[in-house]
């Protein structure tokens with residue numbers, strides 16, 4: 013492990029700070045996965061729209077498109093005492109069915125598996141995905157399992173979509189994953205297998221079980237390109253939403269995006285998709301809990317060997333369960349090495365403060381993992397490192413459009429959400 017002394021000290025002391033990526037290159041854009049794969053993923057999701065509407069009534073409002081509202085967030089900005097720039101909250105917490113950003117990657121991968129099987133068996137001659145809902149397709153899918161290892165939200169996304177198409181769905185979870193998520197999955201006919209270790213242990217157990225079964229597809233959160241491309245397909249939706257709101261993105265009006273990071277697939281894919289459209293004019297930052305800064309550790313490690321937060325003496329215990337990952341994706345971390353501007357770390361107490369503020373100012377019901385995004389613009393605008401980044405990039409703070417990516421929340425049971433909210437309002441009252 014080769015991490016510079018001051019970064020290492022800040023990580024080990026669980027400080028909240030902004031780490032700037034010294035390897036960031038605004039201009040250079042890695043070409044893997046290729047532009048044509050991204051385009052194929054976008055087309056797959058467009059073709060699937062009528063199918064999604066058929067499978068789930070919740071997709072009627074968006075005509076089967078997996079997309080969320082880009083909500084103006086000036087009330088939150090004011091509550092945080094920040095005057096500069098244009099703030100927006102990307103409402104993936106309200107995405108249909110899955111209630112989290114995992115709808116983007118997870119639905120895409122299940123659809124890709126269904127498409128491949130249907131083509132192999134001659135059930136999809138043209139590109140009409142409605143054939144995937146036919147009785148013949150259902151009978152075919154019933155012979156196959158789709159499995160996934162998950163802290164919760166990915167399991168919901170994969171499990172619900174797979175079982176709606178007729179697959180046998182199985183989710184491998186760590187015992188500390190939220191009870192209500194396991195229950196909801198079981199109610200939908202998804203089988204849940206529990207493991208005593210952490211998230212990585214659940215993933216590797218699931219992976220090895222599925223590898224012994226030729227009729228099983230394992231959705232591998234640590235390596236999957238199909239998940240990654242599903243997330244990456246979100247770039248065009250952001251571009252369209254910004255245009256619709258009259259917000260330009262160019263060198264004089266840069267876009268800054270703050271993405272909560274677990275294993276790195278969702279924020280990495282979204283970063284890739286945004287870079288493909290906006291190039292050097294979009295600046296992406298990940299946000300990680302101080303107990304689980306796995307992507308920061310991976311990118312700060314100059315010898316580029318895998319490193320986990322346990323190697324740093326951290327315990328990976330956080331209330332942000334979507335972000336409780338000890339080791340970054342080996343697929344995504346190398347791609348982020350020159351693409352990502354930096355990483356912000358955040359303390360759990362602040363997650364609850366931001367969760368409460370999002371409710372008070374924007375009526376947004378978001379989960380602690382999603383609230384991490386709010387730490388992004390604050391860190392950029394109030395830290396020495398943030399000022400250094402803006403100076404180095406020749407960016408004026410007032411010219412920035414900030415997008416906080418709210419990654420989940422809609423499915424949280426009300427009783428649990430009220431507890432989160434109370435913790436946040438109590439902390440705010442004490443400040």
Ligand SMILES: *Cc1c(COP(=O)(O)O)cnc(C)c1O
Pocket residue numbers: 112113114165166272273274275276277278279334335337379381382419420421
């Ligand atoms: C999974 C998840 C993330 C992070 O996605 P990764 O692909 O694990 O980095 C962020 N927020 C929520 C709510 C999630 O469920």
